[in-house]
Amino acid sequence: MSATILPQAGYHLASAGANKATYTYSDPLSEVPTLSGVDVSADGSTPIIDMEALLGPHRSEIIKQIGLACEINGFFAVKNHGIPEMKINNMLGTAREFFHLPDEERLKFRSTDPNSVIRLVTGFQDKTRNIFVSRQSLKFHSHPVEEYKSQWPSNPPSFGENVGEYCASVREVEVAILEAISESLGLERDYIDKILKGHYVSINYYPACQESELDVTYGVRTHTDPTIITILMQDDVPGLQVINDGKWINVNPLPNAVVVHVGDILQALSNYRYKSLLHQAIVNCEKERVSIASHCYPSDDAMIGPAKKLVDKDHPAIYKDFTYSEFHESMWRVKCSTAKRLDLFKAARAD
Ligand SMILES: O=C(O)CCC(=O)C(=O)O
Ligand SMILES: [Fe+2]
Numbered sequence: 001m002s003a004t005i006l007p008q009a010g011y012h013l014a015s016a017g018a019n020k021a022t023y024t025y026s027d028p029l030s031e032v033p034t035l036s037g038v039d040v041s042a043d044g045s046t047p048i049i050d051m052e053a054l055l056g057p058h059r060s061e062i063i064k065q066i067g068l069a070c071e072i073n074g075f076f077a078v079k080n081h082g083i084p085e086m087k088i089n090n091m092l093g094t095a096r097e098f099f100h101l102p103d104e105e106r107l108k109f110r111s112t113d114p115n116s117v118i119r120l121v122t123g124f125q126d127k128t129r130n131i132f133v134s135r136q137s138l139k140f141h142s143h144p145v146e147e148y149k150s151q152w153p154s155n156p157p158s159f160g161e162n163v164g165e166y167c168a169s170v171r172e173v174e175v176a177i178l179e180a181i182s183e184s185l186g187l188e189r190d191y192i193d194k195i196l197k198g199h200y201v202s203i204n205y206y207p208a209c210q211e212s213e214l215d216v217t218y219g220v221r222t223h224t225d226p227t228i229i230t231i232l233m234q235d236d237v238p239g240l241q242v243i244n245d246g247k248w249i250n251v252n253p254l255p256n257a258v259v260v261h262v263g264d265i266l267q268a269l270s271n272y273r274y275k276s277l278l279h280q281a282i283v284n285c286e287k288e289r290v291s292i293a294s295h296c297y298p299s300d301d302a303m304i305g306p307a308k309k310l311v312d313k314d315h316p317a318i319y320k321d322f323t324y325s326e327f328h329e330s331m332w333r334v335k336c337s338t339a340k341r342l343d344l345f346k347a348a349r350a351d
Contacts, residue, residue, distance in 0.1 A: 046251055046259075047073055051173070052080035054180055066177075067184030070262050070270075074277035075242055077257045078177065078231075083169040085256060090158070091166035092235050095290045097156040099136060099205040105155055109138060114332055117141060117151050123207075132217045134283050136205045142167040142294075143198040167201060170231055170258075170294045174199065177229065177260055178296070185270055187307055192228060192269070195302035195324075199294045206239060206281065206289040219281030219289070223337040226327070227263030227295040234259070237289035243278040251279075264339045265298060265324070271306035272318040276339035300325040305345070317347045 047069040054062045069076035098106065111119035118140035125132050141148045145164040153159045175193055182191040206219045219239055234240060234253040241248045242261075251259060267276040281291070298304060305321035322345045334341050 045249075046254070047076040048254070048257070049076050049078050049260075050080050051078050051082065051176065054176065063180050063184050066180050070181060070184065070266075070274040073242075073244055074262045074275050075251070075259060075279075077251075077254055077259050078173070079254070079257045081173045081258055083166070083173060083258070087162075087166050087169055088233060088256070090162040091233075091292060092290055094156055094158050094162040095203045095205065095292065096288075098138065098153060098159065098203070099288075099290075101155060106136075106138075109153065117148070130216075131221075133219075133221055134206055134209060134217050135220045135281065136207070138203045138205075140201055141198055142201045143171055163201070163203075166292070167199070167294070170233075171199065173258070174229070174231060174294065174296050177231070181229070181266070181274075185273065185307065185310060187309055191307065192266075195298040195304070196228070197297060197299035197302070199296045202293040202295065204281070204289075204291045204293060206283050206291075208288050209283040209285045217283055219283045221337070222278060222280045224276035224278055224339045225261055225263040225293075225295060226265070226331055226341070227261075227297055228265045228269070229263055229296050230261040231294040231296070232259045232261065232291055233294075234291045235289060237284050237287045239281045239284060239289045240291070241280050241282060263295070264342055265304050265327070267339055268304050268319045268322075268327075268342055268345065269307055271310040271315060273310065276342075278338065298324045300328075319345045320347045 047065065049062060049066055049069065053059070066076065106120055107122075109118055109120035110122065113119065118138070121135070121137050121139065123132065123134045123136055138153075140152060142163070145168055149160050149164055152163060175196070178192040178196065179189045182193070183189055185191075204220070209217055232240070236253050236255075238250060238252045240251040240259065242251055243249075261277040261279065262274045264276045266274050281289075283289070300323065302324050303321050304324055304327065305319050306317045311317045319342060327342075327345065330344050331341055334344065
C-alpha cells in the first residue's frame with residue numbers, strides 16, 4: 001500500500017485532516033524546525049541489527065555495527081528482538097481499540113499537564129504556522145508494570161494485560177540494547193543500565209487524513225526525543241521519516257522489527273559522539289496508523305553529562321555534568337523540540 005504524500009507549501013507532507021480538529025490552540029513550542037524544501041528519498045537505507053546474534057559468538061561484531069549505526073545514522077532497526085509476534089499484535093489491537101472508543105471515553109485522560117501520570121494529547125492546529133498536527137497519543141509510565149497498571153485505562157478491558165505484556169518484553173530489549181550501546185562506547189556493559197529508571201510509553205494514533213483548507217498536516221512535527229533511546233514499533237503503515245546525511249528518508253516498517261532512536265540523553269552521555277535523531281511522522285490519506293514509542297529515561301538524580309572515559313585532551317567535554325531532573329525541568333521551560341535544549345548544559349569551553 002502506498003502512503004499518499006502531497007507536496008504542499010514546500011513540504012512533502014499530506015494536506016488534510018484539519019476539519020477533523022476538535023481542539024484548536026496555539027502551539028506552545030517556540031522552536032520547531034521547519035526544514036522546508038527538503039527531499040525525501042523513498043528508499044532510505046535502514047541499518048538492521050540482528051539481536052539474536054548479540055548472544056552468540058559474534059557479539060563484538062554486532063556491537064561494532066550498533067556503534068556505527070548510532071554514530072552515522074542515529075537509528076537502526078532490530079530484528080529477532082524476542083518480543084513475541086502475538087504480544088505485538090495484541091498491543092497494536094488494543095491501541096486501535098482505545099482510539100476507536102467514543103470521545104467521552106478517551107477524553108477522560110486528556111491533560112495538558114506534562115507531569116500527569118497518564119495523559120491523552122489530541123491533534124491540534126498551530127494557528128501561527130497554519131498547520132495541523134494530527135497525532136493523538138496516550139502517554140503513560142510503564143515500568144515497573146505492576147506499579148503503574150492501575151492508572152491505565154480499563155477500557156478496552158484488554159488494555160492492562162496486553163500493554164503490560166508488551167511493555168515487559170520491550171524492557172528486556174531495552175536493557176540488552178543499552179548494554180550493547182555502552183560497550184560500543186568502550187564503557188562497562190552496565191554503565192547505562194545503572195542509571196536507567198523507567199520507560200514512558202506513547203501510543204501514537206494517526207487518523208487517516210481528509211481534505212482540508214489548511215496548508216499542511218503533519219503526523220508529528222520534527223523533533224528529537226528527550227530520552228536515552230526510544231524503541232519504536234510501527235504497524236504496517238509507513239509514516240516515520242528521519243534525517244540522514246542531511247536528507248529526509250522514509251523508515252518504512254519492516255515486519256516484526258522495532259526501530260531504535262538515539263535520544264538527547266545518549267547524545268550528552270556519549271559526549272556528542274552519538275547524535276539525537278531528528279525525526280517526524282507524516283500522515284497517510286488512506287489508512288490510519290499506529291506506532292508505540294517506548295521512551296527510556298534515567299533516574300532523577302542520575303548524572304548524565306559525558307562519561308568520564310570519553311573525555312580526554314583530544315575529546316574535551318562538550319557538556320557539563322547535570323542531573324536528569326535538571327534536564328527534565330529545563331525541557332519544559334525552554335520549549336524547544338530538539339536536542340538544542342541540551343545547549344543549556346554545554347561545558348564552559350564548548351561553543
Ligand atoms: O509515529 C512515529 O513514527 C514517530 C513517533 C515519535 O516520534 C514519538 O512518539 O516520539
Ligand atoms: Fe519521537
